[in-house]
Amino acid sequence: MAPKAAAARAQRGSGATSAESGRLAWALLAGSALRLGIFLLFPGLVAHYLSGRVELSTPVTSYKRLVEGLHLSAHGVSPYDGGVFHQSPLLLLLFQPLYYLPDVFTSAVYVAADALVALTLAKIATARKAGAAQQPPVPGETVFACAPSTVAMLYLFNPLTVATALAKSTVIFSHLSVAGALYFGVRRRVDLAVVCAAIATHLSLYPAMLIAPLALLAGGAQRRTGAIVAAASKFVAALVLLHVLCVAAYGAQYFAATVDFTLRVADLQPNVGLFWYFFIEIFDEFRSFFIVVFQLTALAFAIPVSWRFRQDPLFAGTMLVGVISALKSYPAWGDLALFLGLLPVFEDLLKYLQYTFLSANLLLYGIGLAPVFWHLWIEQGSGNANFFYAATLVYVFGQITLLFDLGTAMLRRDLDMRRPEARAHVVVQE
Amino acid sequence: MRALLWIAALAAAGGGVAASAGSRRETFSEDLLVKPLPDGKVLLHFEFSVQRALSTGIEGQHSYRLFPRQIGEIALRYGVRELQLAFTQGGWRDKWGYAPVASQGAGAEILARIEGPPEEAARQWKGLANALSGVFCASLNFVGQENTSSPRLTFAETTNADSNGSTSGSTGGSTGSNTGGSVLKHGYLPRENVCTENLTPWIKQLPCQSKSGIAALLNPHRLFNMHFHSMGASLAAATDATSGTPVLHYKQHVSVVLDPSTFGLGSNWTLGELMDRDLAAACPVASQSTVRVVASRPDLQTNSRPDSTGQVAGHTTHTFDLQKRRLDDIGLSFGSAAGPPPASTLPAISAHRYVTGHGGISGGIEAIIVNRRAEPVRIVYLDVLPWYLRVYSHTLKVESTAAGGRTAALAPSRLLFTPAVDRGRPSSLEVEMYLPPNSHTTLRFDCEKGFLKYTEHPPDANRGFNIGPAIVSYELPVADPAASQPLFCAAANGQAPGKACAVRIYTELFLASLPTPDFSMPYNVVSLTCTVLALFFGRVFNLLTRDFAILKQADI
Numbered sequence: 005m006a007p008k009a010a011a012a013r014a015q016r017g018s019g020a021t022s023a024e025s026g027r028l029a030w031a032l033l034a035g036s037a038l039r040l041g042i043f044l045l046f047p048g049l050v051a052h053y054l055s056g057r058v059e060l061s062t063p064v065t066s067y068k069r070l071v072e073g074l075h076l077s078a079h080g081v082s083p084y085d086g087g088v089f090h091q092s093p094l095l096l097l098l099f100q101p102l103y104y105l106p107d108v109f110t111s112a113v114y115v116a117a118d119a120l121v122a123l124t125l126a127k128i129a130t131a132r133k134a135g136a137a138q139q140p141p142v143p144g145e146t147v148f149a150c151a152p153s154t155v156a157m158l159y160l161f162n163p164l165t166v167a168t169a170l171a172k173s174t175v176i177f178s179h180l181s182v183a184g185a186l187y188f189g190v191r192r193r194v195d196l197a198v199v200c201a202a203i204a205t206h207l208s209l210y211p212a213m214l215i216a217p218l219a220l221l222a223g224g225a226q227r228r229t230g231a232i233v234a235a236a237s238k239f240v241a242a243l244v245l246l247h248v249l250c251v252a253a254y255g256a257q258y259f260a261a262t263v264d265f266t267l268r269v270a271d272l273q274p275n276v277g278l279f280w281y282f283f284i285e286i287f288d289e290f291r292s293f294f295i296v297v298f299q300l301t302a303l304a305f306a307i308p309v310s311w312r313f314r315q316d317p318l319f320a321g322t323m324l325v326g327v328i329s330a331l332k333s334y335p336a337w338g339d340l341a342l343f344l345g346l347l348p349v350f351e352d353l354l355k356y357l358q359y360t361f362l363s364a365n366l367l368l369y370g371i372g373l374a375p376v377f378w379h380l381w382i383e384q385g386s387g388n389a390n391f392f393y394a395a396t397l398v399y400v401f402g403q404i405t406l407l408f409d410l411g412t413a414m415l416r417r418d419l420d421m422r423r424p425e426a427r428a429h430v431v432v433q434e
Numbered sequence: 435m436r437a438l439l440w441i442a443a444l445a446a447a448g449g450g451v452a453a454s455a456g457s458r459r460e461t462f463s464e465d466l467l468v469k470p471l472p473d474g475k476v477l478l479h480f481e482f483s484v485q486r487a488l489s490t491g492i493e494g495q496h497s498y499r500l501f502p503r504q505i506g507e508i509a510l511r512y513g514v515r516e517l518q519l520a521f522t523q524g525g526w527r528d529k530w531g532y533a534p535v536a537s538q539g540a541g542a543e544i545l546a547r548i549e550g551p552p553e554e555a556a557r558q559w560k561g562l563a564n565a566l567s568g569v570f571c572a573s574l575n576f577v578g579q580e581n582t583s584s585p586r587l588t589f590a591e592t593t594n595a596d597s598n599g600s601t602s603g604s605t606g607g608s609t610g611s612n613t614g615g616s617v618l619k620h621g622y623l624p625r626e627n628v629c630t631e632n633l634t635p636w637i638k639q640l641p642c643q644s645k646s647g648i649a650a651l652l653n654p655h656r657l658f659n660m661h662f663h664s665m666g667a668s669l670a671a672a673t674d675a676t677s678g679t680p681v682l683h684y685k686q687h688v689s690v691v692l693d694p695s696t697f698g699l700g701s702n703w704t705l706g707e708l709m710d711r712d713l714a715a716a717c718p719v720a721s722q723s724t725v726r727v728v729a730s731r732p733d734l735q736t737n738s739r740p741d742s743t744g745q746v747a748g749h750t751t752h753t754f755d756l757q758k759r760r761l762d763d764i765g766l767s768f769g770s771a772a773g774p775p776p777a778s779t780l781p782a783i784s785a786h787r788y789v790t791g792h793g794g795i796s797g798g799i800e801a802i803i804v805n806r807r808a809e810p811v812r813i814v815y816l817d818v819l820p821w822y823l824r825v826y827s828h829t830l831k832v833e834s835t836a837a838g839g840r841t842a843a844l845a846p847s848r849l850l851f852t853p854a855v856d857r858g859r860p861s862s863l864e865v866e867m868y869l870p871p872n873s874h875t876t877l878r879f880d881c882e883k884g885f886l887k888y889t890e891h892p893p894d895a896n897r898g899f900n901i902g903p904a905i906v907s908y909e910l911p912v913a914d915p916a917a918s919q920p921l922f923c924a925a926a927n928g929q930a931p932g933k934a935c936a937v938r939i940y941t942e943l944f945l946a947s948l949p950t951p952d953f954s955m956p957y958n959v960v961s962l963t964c965t966v967l968a969l970f971f972g973r974v975f976n977l978l979t980r981d982f983a984i985l986k987q988a989d990i
Contacts, residue, residue, distance in 0.1 A: 056796055068826060075828035076853065086853025086861075087884075088824055270856055272885040278963050284951045285888055285959040301967055308978050331970065382794035382949055389951045393959070400966055408973040419982040430985040433976075 027153035028126055032119045035160030039118065039169050043111040050170050059374050060171035062334035063271040064090045064208065064262075067172035074103045084254060084261035090271070092207045093250040093258055095174055110172070117176045118169045121345070122160045124183040126152035129349045131190045132318060136352075150351040159345035164371070168338035175338045178207040182342065185214055186321050189221040194235050197221070202242035206250075209266045210328040213306035215239045217317035217324065220310055227314065267299055269333045274392060276374060277335040278400055281393045302331035319414055322346045323407065330403040337371065340403065347410075356413030363406035370399025460486045460500040462641050463722035466648040467921065468705065469749075470731050470768065471530045472779065475661060475693045476708070479534040479921065480648060482640055483685040485674065500719055502639035504569050505684055509669055512562040513549035515616050519566065520544075520666035521628040524691070525942060527662075531779040532920035532937070534689045535664050539903035539940030542572055542626035545589060547616050555617035563621065571631045577621035581820065581902075583862040584618055586850055588816040588907050588938075622818065624900035624943050628663060630654040636665060639686065640717075647717030647756065648725060651709040652688065662691040704737070704765040713763050716756035723756040725764055730779075733769030748919065782807045783869070785815075785906040787941035790878065794949040798829075800878040801904055801941065805869040812847075815865040815877060817904040821854035822884035823946060825861045829880040832865070837872040844875060856884070883948050891950060898947035906941070909934040 043050060054060060055067055063069065073089030076082070077096060083089040102110045129152040159165055169176060181204035188197035197218050204211035215236060220227065222235035250258050265271070274280045279298060286294055306324060313320035325346060329339035374395040380387030412433075419426050467479040486501040498506055509517065520537035537543050546562060548555040559582065567574035633654055637644050644652050657663065665688045672683040694703055697710070705725070706712050716723035727736055729750040738761065740752035754761055784804050791797030799819075805811050819825055834844040846867040854861035869875050892899070910919060911934050923935030 072826050072828050076851075079849075079851075081851065081853065085855070087821055087856040087858075088826070088853060272887065274885065278966060280885070281951065281959055282963045283887070284885060285956040287956065288887070288889060298967070301971060305974050305978075309974070312978050331967075383792070385794070389949070390955060397962060397966060401969070404966070404970050404973060408977055411973075411977045415977070415982055419984075423984065426982075426984050431982050432985050433980045434983045 024151055024153055027151070028123070028156055031153050031157040031160060032122060035122060035157070036115045036119045038161075039115045039166065040111065042166075042170055043115070044108070047107075050172075054167060054171040057167075057171060057375070058274050058378065059276050059337050059371075060168055061173040061175075062275045062336050063273050064266060064334045065173045065175040065178075065336060065338075067174065070095060070099060070174055071103075074099055078103060082255065082257060084257040087271070090261050090265045091174055092262055093254045094203065094206060094246075095177065096254075098177070114169050114172055114176060117180050118160065118165065121176070121180050121183050121342070122156040124180070124187045125159050125345050125349070126156040128183070128187050128190055128318070128346075129155040131187070132349055135190070150348050155345070155348045158348050159341070162341050162344060164337045164341040165345065168336065168341060173336060173338050175208065175336060178204050178211065179338065179342045181207060182211050182214065182325065185211070185218060186318060186346075189218045189321070190318055192221065192224070194218075194222040194231070195238065198235055198238045199242055202239055202246055205243060206246050208332075209263055210302065210332045212243075213303060213324045213328065214321055216306045216310035217313075217321040220314055220317040220320070266333055267295070269295060274378075274389075274396075275334055275336060276370070276396045276399050277330075277332065278396070279333045281389065281396075284389075298331075299333070302327065302333075313411075313414060315418065316414070319350060322350065323411060326403065326407040326410070330400050330407065340367070343403075350410075350414075353410060353413040353417060356416050357409050358412070359405055359409045363402050363409060366398055366402025366405060370395050370402055374399065460484060460498075461721045462500045462717070462719055464647050464649065464717060464720050464724075465722070466651070466705075466725045467534070467728065468725065468764075468766070469534075469728040470734060470766070471691065472731075473529060474695065475530075475691050477530070477534060478651075478688075478690050478692065478708075480652065480688045481685065482649065482687070483683060484641070485672075486682045486684070487674070488671070488680045488682055500641045501682070501684060505639065505667070505669060506682075508562065508565045508569070509682070512558045512565065513555075514546055514558075514562060514669065515549055515671060516545075516547040517562075517669040518543070518545040518666070519570070519668065520664060521570075521572065521626065521632055522662075522664040522666075523628045523658075524660065524662040526664075526691075526940075528780055528784045530691065532781050532923075533664075533939075534921045535666065535687060536920075536922060536936075536938050537666065537940065538662075538664060538938075539622070539624075539905070540943055541622060541624040541900070541902060542574060542628075543623075544574060544577060544621045545619070547618050549616045551615070552617055555619070559617075559619045559621075569635060571635055573623060573626055574621075576623060579859055580857060581623070581818075581860055582619055582621045583818045583852075583860055585620055585816050585818075585862060585864055586618075587814040587848070587864050587866055588905055589618055589620065620818070622902040624902040628665060629658065633657065633665065633688075636667070636686065636688075639667075641719050642717035646714040647720060647723055648713070649717070650714035651705060651711050653709045653711045656692065656697070656709050657688065657690050659696060660690045660692050662689070664689045701769075702765070702767040704763040706763040713756075713761060715760055720757070725754040725756065725761075727752045727754070727764065727766065731768060735767045735769075737765030737767070746921070780806060781937075781939070782910060783811060783813060783906060783908055783937075783939060785904065785939045785941050787817075787904045787944070789944050789946070794947075795883045796880070797883070798878055798880045800876060803869060803875045803877070803906055805871065805873050805875070808871050810868045810871055811908050812866065812868050813906050813908040815863075815867070815904060815906050817863045818860050818902060819854070819863075819881065820860050820899070820901065821856050821858065822886060822899070822948060823861075823901070824854070824882045824884055825851075825863065826880045826882070827851045827853070827863065830863070830865075830877070831879070832867060832875065832877045834870055834873050834875040836870050844870070883946060885951075886948060888951050888953055888956070891948070891953075895950045895953070896947065898945035901944050901946050903940040903943055906939045908937055910937050911935075 061067060069088050070091055073083035073091065073096060076089070083096065102113060181200045185197045185200035185204060188200060201211060201214050201218055204214070219232040219235040223232040269279050269283050272280050272284050282294065283291065305327060309323050310317060310320040313323065326343045329335055329343045332339065374392065377387060377391035377395050381389055381392050416431065419431060462484045465481045469477040471477055484501050508514070518537065520535065520543045522538060522540050525540065526533045526538040544563060544566065546559065548558050548562070550558060560578065563574045563577040637649065637652060640649050642649060644650055667684065667686045669682065669684050672681055674681045692708065694708060697708065699707060726746070728746065729752065736752055741755045741758055742753045744751050744753065754764060785801060787799065787801040789797060790800050799817070801815065803813065803815065832844045832846055833841055835841045844867060846865045848866035850864040852862045865877065910923060919935065920937055
């Protein structure tokens with residue numbers, strides 16, 4: 005009798021958790037079903053309309069270019085000896101078997117990858133919730149009303165995420181490794197986190213910045229120098245190993261076509277970032293100077309930002325994801341989707357945000373007008389490049405506003421946590 | 435030294451010394467072919483060829499008499515084994531039958547086989563293009579890495595055909611055809627305009643220039659008032675037909691299609707009236723000087739009796755020998771109005787190429803190749819596209835519609851694709867396939883337009899970029915000299931009967947209009963983008979350095 009009662013108690017205790025995991029499963033299933041349904045029911049929409057959108061796929065993430073790379077390597081031509089293919093050899097390896105299978109398998113891989121990202125985000129939220137439960141509660145604050153399943157749902161049903169998956173942009177695989185790195189980092193699984201970060205770096209370069217918050221996570225609350233250095237060196241070792249493997253498989257050419265290409269911004273196809281129009285218009289003498297300036301602006305703040313938010317390295321990682329989304333050389337809407345997907349994890353910051361109306365409007369304006377202006381410029385010829393440029397400028401501005409509103413909110417909440425009396429007083433930045 | 439003096443003395447003695455040692459080493463012949471076309475226009479094909487025995491001795495290498503010294507020295511300097519150069523304007527129409535020249539694509543085309551390892555050959559090629567640019571007053575110096583290709587199947591018929599062969603089986607690769615220590619290079623300038631400034635240096639290379647012989651007829655005012663104009667030169671190593679010794683063969687040609695009615699001429703005119711120049715006596719140093727009139731229309735009459743009559747390319751041909759007699763002019767008269775062209779004069783294969791798609795960046799290219807023969811024909815389709823048209827080779831599809839109207843996919847027997855490198859090399863697609871008898875074959879693939887830096891656009895950016903033609907090459911079996919065939923095949927057939935003759939067809943050019951930036955924007959873009967970047971920097975700096983503090987009551 006006794007064991008039965010104990011089991012019943014345990015069931016009651018885990019009742020909330022099992023209902024939550026049921027909701028999570030439903031969210032993942034519904035999200036996958038939505039994507040698969042569109043893939044199967046409207047293949048024309050996907051193939052002709054979405055896959056060519058510059059807002060969704062860039063020269064480094066385009067699925068059409070991936071297929072070209074697969075086609076070339078299947079016929080014995082090095083895919084990196086040309087101006088079309090600029091994606092990581094890891095993607096070639098992943099898609100090589102799928103190349104010979106019907107399309108539905110490829111679609112399934114994308115759907116699964118997106119669902120996995122959502123699942124990882126939900127797990128990050130769970131882990132953070134567990135971590136926050138150990139800290140003393142802040143008076144007057146409802147902690148984590150936003151359930152992990154909601155986090156997954158907000159990511160899965162974000163139109164930007166859906167469109168990115170339907171366009172088969174390979175940025176999804178980079179997102180998966182970024183989310184994986186953050187999750188394993190929060191769970192203190194340093195080796196797995198470092199491997200995920202190395203893969204993400206190999207896929208799209210900029211996630212290399214994430215090693216700073218990951219190393220801090222590895223260091224723990226005491227920030228043990230040994231653990232931090234170990235994590236950083238493991239990351240470098242993983243990168244070198246990946247590089248050596250890729251050189252062995254595809255020759256040193258791959259490096260110039262992927263990493264170097266991303267840094268040099270060699271293809272000036274428009275995207276939603278700052279680089280393309282600037283480097284179309286810049287005078288040739290200053291080109292290399294400004295490339296260094298732009299890339300440094302994007303990359304240099306990894307360590308300072310991580311150190312500033314060292315109390316919560318996961319938040320620092322989220323900030324860096326936002327920086328990548330705003331300032332990488334080939335951004336797409338999918339990058340913003342990951343950043344927005346991470347935001348509900350920090351729902352306690354929501355009430356500290358000061359410019360939500362402004363940043364939401366800027367982002368909506370940028371997202372809404374980009375396709376319209378693109379149509380006017382490219383399809384109809386009645387507008388010109390400045391139209392689309394204006395939309396991307398506003399979009400990036402919106403991201404920057406949101407990003408730093410979030411950072412300020414974190415600092416402000418930190419003060420409230422440390423000194424609860426701050427709530428009753430006027431607080432200024434000094 | 436003595437040899438040089440001797441040659442100088444010979445040169446001073448003037449032309450007309452047919453028996454001198456110098457002219458024994460070099461022979462010159464000139465020929466004009468007049469062919470009335472079915473639609474009332476007339477084709478004039480001038481051909482001047484000079485042969486020079488190859489010698490290894492120093493005095494032999496540097497003594498030139500009839501052979502143009504500049505060409506000989508350029509060939510020697512840049513290790514050129516073979517060279518074909520053509521400047522073309524206007525399009526050759528299918529209804530005119532086979533083109534008189536191998537190269538008919540509008541613009542300037544240069545094809546050379548250069549000795550040496552690939553890197554060395556690339557350097558020599560650049561030097562060669564620059565040297566020829568000076569010689570012909572053309573923009574050939576714009577032939578660089580980014581518009582040079584090395585096709586492996588298309589020009590296989592050129593002299594090294596036997597050793598080159600189409601045997602290498604691998605797909606793609608970047609080195610191009612490279613056999614026997616020589617590299618084939620092909621450059622194309624679709625935007626090149628041909629004009630008098632190119633003709634003048636070209637005429638200067640002739641031994642008699644335009645003073646005597648049929649070259650006297652070369653009147654620029656008439657040559658450039660035309661429907662089709664092709665001017666060119668080719669250099670090749672060959673074997674002398676009589677002695678069997680190796681010779682260097684330099685051939686210059688001008689082919690024009692003129693409409694006599696443009697010049698107010700009716701159905702009765704003379705060559706002198708057509709060209710507005712007088713036919714002079716044969717060039718004194720020429721070993722052969724002939725005018726041939728092709729009786730392509732049954733109602734054609736010549737005003738004087740021809741010296742001989744034969745068959746060339748399926749037509750009766752009247753030959754007038756300018757060396758045998760002094761001819762003041764040759765008159766042609768036609769009977770009733772010209773009828774429609776008989777079907778047999780249409781070329782066996784014709785090809786056209788179109789741009790498909792709409793909008794600024796995505797699109798495709800579609801080529802239609804018609805086979806009019808009742809048997810399968812092996813063709814090679816070559817399309818060299820600049821890097822800013824990104825070709826997606828996986829989208830290549832070939833379909834063939836047979837005479838019965840049934841459409842089926844056609845599998846190419848060989849596919850060579852070299853992807854483009856941005857600002858490096860063009861993409862080159864070579865498709866070898868067997869066209870079914872009497873069929874229309876469609877070949878299509880996707881391409882995407884790239885975005886250029888604002889300095890890379892031409893001054894009239896919205897006009898677009900001229901894109902060179904696709905080339906379809908095939909071999910025509912010429913067993914029967916009476917069959918309809920290109921003129922150069924008929925000539926080659928005379929030397930080596932029964933051999934297949936390689937024919938090339940050039941499609942139309944097209945204009946690719948690339949999306950343009952706003953050219954007046956550089957300063958605005960620099961300032962606006964940098965503002966956003968500075969905003970980012972300011973915010974992140976603010977975040978990193980400033981902290982929150984509680985404002986003391988006393989401070990308020």
